[in-house]
Amino acid sequence: MHSQKKGVVPDGHSVTNRLQNELVQLMMSGTPGISAFPESDTNILKWTGTIEGPQGTPYESLVFKISLDFPSNYPYTAPTIMFVSPMWHPNIDMKGNICLDILKEKWSAIYNVQTIMLSLQSLLGEPNNSSPLNAQAAQLWDTDMDEYKRLLMQRYEEIED
Amino acid sequence: MTTLPLSQNAFLSVFSPPDSSVAKSQLEISNDLDMVLIWMQELMRSSDPKLPSNRIKVALKNVCGTEDILLLRYIDSMRSDFKRRDVSIDGLDLRGTASTVAVLKRGYEFGVRYLRLDPVHQTLFERSLHAVLRTLFPEKTLLRIYSQLFSRDVASVTRILESIGLGEQIRNTVMRLAVGHVKTHVTETCSGEWDEPQLQELDRWIETELYPRINVFPSAGSKSVSWEINEAAGEYDFIAALKGIARDRLLDLRITESFDIVVDYPDSCPALEEMKLCLTASDQRASLVNSFIQACNKRLLHSAVNTTDIISFYIALIRGFLVIDPRGVLLDKVARPLRRYLKDRDDTVQKIVHGILDTENELAELAHELKRPTKEKYDDLDVNWCPDPIDALPDFKKGKVGDIIGALISLFDSSEVFVAECISLFAIELLGLTDYDVSEVLFRLELLKLRFGENEISALDVMVRDLVESKRVNAAVHSDGLIGSYYSLTVISHLYWPNIARETFKQPALVEQHFTRYRARFETLKQGRTLHPVPMLGTVVLELEFKGKLVEFTVDPLRASVVALFEKSSRLTLGDIMAELQLEKGYAVRAVNFWIKSGILYEPETEVYITLEGDEVSEGHKPSSGFSEDLNDELERDVLVMAKYLPFVTGMLTNLGASPVAKIHGFLKMLVPKDIGGYSATEKQLEMYLDHLVEEDKVEVVGGKYKLRK
Numbered sequence: 001m002h003s004q005k006k007g008v009v010p011d012g013h014s015v016t017n018r019l020q021n022e023l024v025q026l027m028m029s030g031t032p033g034i035s036a037f038p039e040s041d042t043n044i045l046k047w048t049g050t051i052e053g054p055q056g057t058p059y060e061s062l063v064f065k066i067s068l069d070f071p072s073n074y075p076y077t078a079p080t081i082m083f084v085s086p087m088w089h090p091n092i093d094m095k096g097n098i099c100l101d102i103l104k105e106k107w108s109a110i111y112n113v114q115t116i117m118l119s120l121q122s123l124l125g126e127p128n129n130s131s132p133l134n135a136q137a138a139q140l141w142d143t144d145m146d147e148y149k150r151l152l153m154q155r156y157e158e159i160e161d
Numbered sequence: 162m163t164t165l166p167l168s169q170n171a172f173l174s175v176f177s178p179p180d181s182s183v184a185k186s187q188l189e190i191s192n193d194l195d196m197v198l199i200w201m202q203e204l205m206r207s208s209d210p211k212l213p214s215n216r217i218k219v220a221l222k223n224v225c226g227t228e229d230i231l232l233l234r235y236i237d238s239m240r241s242d243f244k245r246r247d248v249s250i251d252g253l254d255l256r257g258t259a260s261t262v263a264v265l266k267r268g269y270e271f272g273v274r275y276l277r278l279d280p281v282h283q284t285l286f287e288r289s290l291h292a293v294l295r296t297l298f299p300e301k302t303l304l305r306i307y308s309q310l311f312s313r314d315v316a317s318v319t320r321i322l323e324s325i326g327l328g329e330q331i332r333n334t335v336m337r338l339a340v341g342h343v344k345t346h347v348t349e350t351c352s353g354e355w356d357e358p359q360l361q362e363l364d365r366w367i368e369t370e371l372y373p374r375i376n377v378f379p380s381a382g383s384k385s386v387s388w389e390i391n392e393a394a395g396e397y398d399f400i401a402a403l404k405g406i407a408r409d410r411l412l413d414l415r416i417t418e419s420f421d422i423v424v425d426y427p428d429s430c431p432a433l434e435e436m437k438l439c440l441t442a443s444d445q446r447a448s449l450v451n452s453f454i455q456a457c458n459k460r461l462l463h464s465a466v467n468t469t470d471i472i473s474f475y476i477a478l479i480r481g482f483l484v485i486d487p488r489g490v491l492l493d494k495v496a497r498p499l500r501r502y503l504k505d506r507d508d509t510v511q512k513i514v515h516g517i518l519d520t521e522n523e524l525a526e527l528a529h530e531l532k533r534p535t536k537e538k539y540d541d542l543d544v545n546w547c548p549d550p551i552d553a554l555p556d557f558k559k560g561k562v563g564d565i566i567g568a569l570i571s572l573f574d575s576s577e578v579f580v581a582e583c584i585s586l587f588a589i590e591l592l593g594l595t596d597y598d599v600s601e602v603l604f605r606l607e608l609l610k611l612r613f614g615e616n617e618i619s620a621l622d623v624m625v626r627d628l629v630e631s632k633r634v635n636a637a638v639h640s641d642g643l644i645g646s647y648y649s650l651t652v653i654s655h656l657y658w659p660n661i662a663r664e665t666f667k668q669p670a671l672v673e674q675h676f677t678r679y680r681a682r683f684e685t686l687k688q689g690r691t692l693h694p695v696p697m698l699g700t701v702v703l704e705l706e707f708k709g710k711l712v713e714f715t716v717d718p719l720r721a722s723v724v725a726l727f728e729k730s731s732r733l734t735l736g737d738i739m740a741e742l743q744l745e746k747g748y749a750v751r752a753v754n755f756w757i758k759s760g761i762l763y764e765p766e767t768e769v770y771i772t773l774e775g776d777e778v779s780e781g782h783k784p785s786s787g788f789s790e791d792l793n794d795e796l797e798r799d800v801l802v803m804a805k806y807l808p809f810v811t812g813m814l815t816n817l818g819a820s821p822v823a824k825i826h827g828f829l830k831m832l833v834p835k836d837i838g839g840y841s842a843t844e845k846q847l848e849m850y851l852d853h854l855v856e857e858d859k860v861e862v863v864g865g866k867y868k869l870r871k
Contacts, residue, residue, distance in 0.1 A: 020832065020834045021834070023812075023832060024833075024834055026812070027808035027809050027812050028808055030808060035811075035812050035815045035816055036812070036816060037812045037813045037815070037816040037817060038828070038832060039817065041824075041827045041828045041830070041831035041832065042831075044831075044832075047816075048816040048817060049816060050815050050816050065816075159818075160818075
């Protein structure tokens with residue numbers, strides 16, 4: 001039997017285990033407003049997530065889809081997360097790319113799907129306007145909330161089953 | 162034996178007389194031969210043989226050198242003589258017949274003495290004579306004589322037959338008979354007798370009963386044809402051979418009975434011990450393994466047998482086969498099919514864990530087993546190390562096969578499933594405690610830790626600590642006497658407790674009031690923490706005044722709350738109950754059914770319930786048709802079981818949109834991990850559950866696909 005020290009590159013099995021555990025945790029905790037699930041029953045590395053906009057923000061009662069791609073050495077490398085639904089937000093570009101430090105340089109293996117989703121949800125209500133991907137949105141957020149909401153709703157598409 | 166039909170002339174034409182100096186005419190020699198033969202026959206018949214006359218002496222001298230031909234003719238005449246006498250043994254006078262034959266034989270032997278044959282011809286004659294005798298007493302006849310070993314004649318007949326040289330044949334016959342006797346005896350006396358040793362009794366029987374009967378040879382006086390050349394050793398050998406046969410036979414019998422013997426363990430220990438003694442040859446071991454596995458497949462490993470019974474059998478099997486073979490190799494082999502089968506049963510884990518933790522069920526011996534000190538761990542540096550037995554299978558684990566709990570736990574690759582089941586059982590037990598006394602639970606917890614390791618069951622530590630903490634909190638809360646001492650709470654850390662019922666209902670005002678006060682006290686005691694009620698769990702001791710009598714019930718809070726509603730009005734509909742308690746229909750129906758079965762409520766019309774207090778209802782009104790109820794129960798149970806997959810179903814439908822049953826089924830099968838019990842439902846059950854969700858308006862069906870209702 002060869003032994004493998006923990007902390008070195010994990011094998012595929014442990015990624016599967018970890019994601020399966022995270023799924024259970026997420027399902028069982030039933031955190032309101034966020035949800036995620038594997039896209040297929042054969043590949044657990046690709047998930048689809050759903051985020052409801054937080055109350056008291058322009059995103060209230062809107063629902064957005066995101067995609068989560070986990071690398072094979074997850075959780076030692078951050079998953080790639082994109083908004084699938086059209087989005088209007090200072091830190092999210094028109095293609096759905098997200099600018100969030102914990103998904104980039106501040107990623108740590110202690111984060112999990114649940115914390116990522118919660119971070120994204122709070123990002124919707126509290127954008128970081130110092131480093132915007134969408135400059136117009138950043139500007140309007142501070143100056144003209146009505147116009148912001150109008151442009152958001154113009155882009156927003158309700159999810160169809 | 163065949164004899165060549167040599168005519169005298171043909172013979173003489175080939176061979177010339179050896180002594181050419183004394184040339185004799187062929188005719189002369191032929192005459193001499195005839196004369197000698199006639200003389201020999203006369204000699205044989207007369208009781209008082211006389212010395213040969215001079216003429217005969219001359220003739221004898223003349224035939225010297227033609228012994229071959231003389232002998233052939235002599236034997237020919239002897240054979241026909243025996244035949245003529247018709248010594249058949251069908252007659253009653255066995256002894257007479259045997260004596261006649263013996264006299265004849267002696268006569269022929271006597272005659273031949275005068276010929277002064279050389280050793281070669283002497284042997285030839287003896288062989289021929291023996292052959293003739295053997296055809297007279299074929300094996301069949303001997304068997305018939307000796308099958309009645311008790312008949313008094315046998316000894317004398319034996320003496321005569323022995324004297325005419327048939328000792329060997331008799332020995333074989335007697336041996337065959339003895340073996341047959343031993344086999345029947347073993348089958349007759351030992352079948353099903355497993356609770357006491359049989360071997361000693363068999364040995365005794367062979368020595369003191371069978372052997373004296375078959376030992377038909379006179380022990381003294383006879384020399385070459387007695388049983389044994391060397392008396393002492395030979396006798397011993399024969400008895401030992403019979404004992405060996407008895408052992409083999411007993412083992413064969415035990416092998417066919419092996420399944421039942423194991424079932425009978427520990428009563429069958431003596432039989433198992435004897436199997437160990439008898440089991441020496443490797444083909445016997447193989448045959449034991451094969452026939453046992455066959456019996457298992459036929460009688461145990463199919464769906465008609467309870468899992469509990471299979472596990473009990475496995476336990477008996479482990480103990481029993483370790484008696485037969487302490488090395489555990491045989492056990493390892495016969496247990497494999499059983500282990501494979503147990504692994505496939507859904508309720509194996511549950512039954513085993515119940516057996517380990519619960520002292521009052523069919524598998525309670527597992528609990529005792531757990532309390533036994535575990536053997537020291539197997540050490541590679543053990544000085545007494547020896548290699549695995551030669552017939553062990555490659556993945557045989559020495560020292561593992563005998564550990565019953567270990568064997569059961571190792572049925573599954575990881576102990577996670579066991580730990581999960583243990584935790585849920587402990588949860589039920591801890592919640593059932595009314596006095597916060599965890600000492601007994603702690604004891605078993607420590608035993609479990611020895612088995613599974615500290616870390617695996619750390620959740621249990623938290624659960625036990627919750628109980629201890631609750632005791633303290635409870636004492637503090639009750640210290641000011643504001644809350645009745647009959648109202649106690651167990652405060653649990655919800656993250657660590659499995660299967661906490663999430664459903665709630667509106668508790669009766671009195672209970673609600675108590676809870677609010679309790680919570681207030683708790684919040685002052687534990688800053689920054691609060692309490693959430695879990696009304697589905699708990700115990701209520703109720704006293705119902707019923708038909709003037711006090712009846713006590715110990716029930717769960719839901720049932721108590723339902724029956725409490727009937728305090729105010731004696732007639733309620735199911736709808737009333739559901740509305741009053743803000744309860745789901747399934748729970749309401751179950752609680753009501755309980756009271757109907759207890760004879761407190763009665764259902765005069767569908768979904769309307771009245772208390773049975775009045776006398777208008779006779780005893781005859783018992784719960785209605787059990788069948789539909791059971792069916793309902795089953796459905797409800799299914800729904801309850803499936804409820805744990807609900808988060809997955811909602812999670813999936815939220816993110817992946819509308820999906821058909823098959824797809825949901827596939828996902829659940831793939832994604833629900835083992836440590837929360839895995840997903841074992843069929844697609845049919847899932848569909849039923851989804852339809853149930855549709856009824857509850859949680860889900861809707863669109864074009865054959867299920868989707869979440871917004």
